[in-house]
Amino acid sequence: MPTPNTALFFARQFLAHPRRVGSLIPSSRQLVSRMLGGVEWARVETAVEFGPGTGVVTRALLARMRPDARLIAFELNPEFASYLARSIDDPRLLVLPMSAEHVADHVDIQAGGGCDVAISSLPFSIMPRAVRGRILAATAGALKPGAPLIGYQYSHAMLAELRTAFAHVAVRFEPRNWPPAFVFTARG
């Protein structure tokens, strides 16, 4: 559970930027577990995260990742990016205050060979279509062959576009979140 201060900060960011934040409260523990539960974390050297917000997914990722692994988080909202840099002290984490559209450039620089997994909390269905297309294309280019993009959405609205960018897309439902969410896993 977020602390009251964190919850208030998150809600204020939603009220200031509703279409970018996409949700009034952070993801539930159950939704985070459903997103991260199917990954073999011992094999992950480099992970990327899109839209960490106040870090509920980020902390769960770092708890699962190896001591020598690397997590590169892309956060468009500078308030969230600086909150994360202040509140999570972990040398494995690099927070980049920019759009996930830039993932391919930074994964090349940081990892050399692509990333093993991409975890998204982005509100894909309410962002401009062109931005969504650039993020999906850049992510497909940044992932190692067969590596997954895992994320959640509150509807099936962007499934068709996901299926255009990735060869295999699986979807599961997680009711224990507000709002209830669909977790997708997409692989090239």
Ligand SMILES: C[S@@+](CC[C@H](N)C(=O)[O-])C[C@H]1O[C@@H](n2cnc3c(N)ncnc32)[C@H](O)[C@@H]1O
């Ligand atoms: C629904 S919140 C998710 C926050 C947190 N990960 C969670 O699950 O509770 C969506 C986040 O995506 C960020 N965001 C929106 N568009 C983005 C983009 N193009 N690139 C990176 N972050 C973005 C927002 O600023 C916000 O932090």
